[in-house]
Amino acid sequence: MNIKRTYGTNMPKTIYLDNAATTAVKREVFDAMAPYFTEQYGNPSSIHEFGARCGVACDEARAKVAKVIGANPQEIYFTSGGTESDNWAIKSTAYAKKEKGRHIITTRIEHHAVMETCEFLKRDGFDVTFLDVDDQGLVDPAKLEAAIRPDTILISVIYANNEIGTVQPIAEIGRIARARGVLFHTDAVQAFGHVPIDVDAENIDLLSASGHKIHGPKGIGFLYMRKGVKLPPLMHGGHHERGRRAGTLNVPGIVGLGKAAEIAGAEMAANAERVTALRDRLIKGMLSEIPHSRLNGHPTKRLPGNANLSFRFVEGESLLMMVDEKGVSASTGSACASGSLDPSHVLLAIGLPHEIAHGSLRFSLSEDNTEEEIDYAVEAVREVVERLRSMSPLYEDAVKAGGA
């Protein structure tokens, strides 16, 4: 196997399998954005024609984004990304409804942007129920319904998990929330543009999404807020975004998000089919080539591009660094949690023991990956796992004991 492949310079070619952390901006997206940095630099809030033209571009982007989730453009509010949208949805619901109640229901497998926001509210006197999930990462809608109390003001459930890829029964959860009169928020950052979403059919009141997970730019996202759900702003200031989110609009970012959403929506079915096939090739390859490996998350109810695997008797960080040397970019879970030595809260929530959770890698694919890259990655991981195990006293002991 050709270990260091080059572009003709001495830069090693990267096999990028970390698309859940961020994606490459598409050429068409970049080209759509470019004029809004240079010639079209007006402020959409200006009265003059030069600024207003940029406002028109933002409204076109708003319509493109809305179309992907079956929303009305007036229900889309641009933000700086998924994190801000999550903070806005949760904090503003909490503070607007605290007279009605102070109870929030969420899950143990949320992204940090939701989890830490809920922890913050807990310190501020709110009561938060973190629902358990099963060993494949699924929330049980019956348990969720049983957790609803008269003082419950919000249910927030991640649409598709960023680490293990499990896609939740969102329509069922939405139906329960609506029937019980509780607002329903979903962090759909990993799902938006990748799996079909219909905010009406699924009874979603609030939805967070982000540009850079769909081949759009970083630093731009949106919050969908159902008509009639009038949350107060998180960002106070000028009267941008119909008085709900202050700050001069990020025009190039918004135009880029709109273009990326348009492409993702149009190509969703074809991409999902292609990426699912690549994902299954990777999973099948690793499980058959590497002994003592397991797939984390649900076998079928998972994001097209997500494969999360555990390799017993190896340490994930070493594995990650050594496959990186072979040109494969993967992740040990959430990019936002790297630097911390604690095992992933998501892997612990699905019941993995600490030592197995520590030996896990996430591969997140995009339509830009090829079969050749997947086969290369399987071989790279196989080689590294074998090497690490050959140096591991744990593995030797396990072999002697007949456990391996």
Ligand SMILES: *Cc1c(COP(=O)(O)O)cnc(C)c1O
């Ligand atoms: C990436 C991500 C976020 C954060 O979005 P940003 O735009 O990077 O702030 C939130 N939730 C999930 C599930 C994500 O994957």
